[in-house]
Amino acid sequence: MTRKQKIIQCAINTNIIDDNLTAIGIMDLDRLKQTVKDAYDAFPENFYHTFAVKANALVSVLKSLREYGMGAEVASPGELLIALKAGYSHDSIIFDSPAKTMADLRTCIKYGISLNIDNLQELARIDALMLEFPETKSVIGFRVNPQIGSGKISSTSTATATSKFGYALADGNNKQKLIEIYKARPWLKSIHTHTGSQGCELTLMASGVYSITALAEEINSYIGHQQVVRLDIGGGLPVNFISEEVSPTFKEYADVLSEKVPLLFTNKYQVKTEFGRAIAAKNGVIVTRVEYTKNSGGRHIATTHAGAQILTRTAFLPKSWPLRVTGFLPCGEEKTSIQSEVIPTDVAGPCCFAGDLICVDQQLPKLEANDYVMVHDTGGYYFSNHFDYNSLPRIGVYAVSGDDDALIIKCIRKADTVEDVLAKMEYRE
Structure with a gap:
């Protein structure tokens, strides 16, 4: 039995998920810790x-x-507050929003806090603030768009010629203007790019990193000393959603960077990354109960409580964000072809629009009412998504840790049941 199978069996057998709490998110903290270790092991100490x-x-x-x-790495005032609540020190946070207010x-x-x-x-605003706070410890740099092209998913590609993010490096005389900007401002000590995201090849990401590294070298040479000391190379490492395999790995990305941008590995610069999905996705799952099943047009449909309110990207862009599902019996045992016939299945969510589907026409052992469905690789951008806060009921989230034979599951976010919500409502005629 796999660790995931043991986790869902434990959740079901301890009544964490039941008739009232019909969808939960689970983060495996031990696996999360290992993923972070894998990231640090793949790169040098700088x-x-x-x-x-x-x-x-x-x-x-x-x-x-x-x-x-x-x-x-935060991209909004709300995320900054959450990071501070989680105990992060100011010097361990970097603020990246493209729409920072003066207050931000x-x-x-x-x-x-670095930015x-x-x-x-935005530079003009910071010029004014630097007169007010000349001794700031914030490490400040430009986000640069190297304009090197798109990945397979246009909506998540951030280095196209017309991207909304960053300073367009290849437009007109922008590169020389930026070099002059750095020379006039000794407090500009960093350069940032975020070239990759889901659907981007490692070579494309490395090309973006090469651009800012070469730019940093050119700026430092023009100024006459090493003013730029930090390279923020962003995140965006893709995640494999079609199997359990972790691919690409952090080591594979490090190898590509080492070949394309060897200077990163010489300790000349501090290098920062901003991995998100690659850290979280494969360490979380959603578990939801099948409420009803039916047949329509020769297709078996299983209606669950996890849909667009939790799996938003998949519901609206299913081809770009496909997810794997596994069925389980009410007792927590995985459904297999030995137990029930494999048939074309749509796994649907509870929202009232036709596209609210987790998967379409997948060959699955036949799901029945009161079975459970595990949605894999949802530890990032799914059950912690802000859209979920508008759903009824709100999904409960649990953390699991410990050895496979002694799992510990702990609630880290309580879900409101429908009864809880109704009890709080005030009705007026």
């Missing part, structure tokens, strides 16, 4: 890894990641 908070903004998960040695910028510079500048208008 690399420091931060976690993209948007990938899993649960305070308990972030606390664990902090204990495992990761910093925090003031907070960062006043308290020594990446998105555009020249």
Whole structure:
């Protein structure tokens, strides 16, 4: 029996998921810890890894990641507050939003939170703030768009010619202008790019990192000393959603970077990463109960309580974000072809639109009412997604740890049942 099978059996047999709590998210903290270790083992000591908070903004998960040695990358004021609540120090946080308000910028510079500048208008605001806080400990740099092209998923590609993110390096005379900007501002000590995301090849990501490394060298040479001391190479390492295999690995990415940008591995620069999905995704699952089943047009349909309110990306962009599912009996035993016939199945969610589907026309052992479905690789951008806060009931989240034979499951976010919500509502005629 696999660790995942033991986890779901434990959750069912201890009545964590039942008739009232019909969908839960589970994070495997031991596996999460191993993933962070894999990241650190793959790179030399001048690399420091931060976690993209948007990938899993649960305070308990972030606390664990902090204990495992990761910093925090935030992209909104809310994420900053969550990171601070999880115990991150100011100097372990980096703020990356492309829409920072003056208040956001003031907070960062006043308290020594690092940040990446998105555009020249933001630079003008920071120029004013640096007069007010000349001794800030914030490490500040530009986010650069190397404009090197798109990956397979256009909506998550951040280095296209017209990307909304960062300073367009290849437009006109922008490169020389940026070099002059750095020379005039000794407090600009970092350069950032985020070239990759799901659907991007490792070689494309490495090309973006090469661009900012070459730019840092050119800036330092032009100034006459090493003013740029940090390279923030972003995250975006793709995740394999079609099997249990972890691919690509952090080691594979490090090998590509080492070949393309060997200077990163010489200790000349501090290198920061901002991995999110690659850290969290494969260490979390969603478990939901099958409420009803039926046949329509020759297709078997299993209706569950996990859909667009939790699995938002998959429901709206199923070809870009496919997910694997596994069926389980009410007792927690995995359903196999030995127990029931394998038939074309749609696993549906509870929302009232036709696209609310976890998977379509998948060959699965026949699901029945009161069975359970495990949705794999959902530890990032799914059950911690903010859309879930508008769902009824709100999904409960649990952390699992311990040896396979002595699993410990602990609630880290309580779910409101329908009865809880109704009890809080105030009705008026």
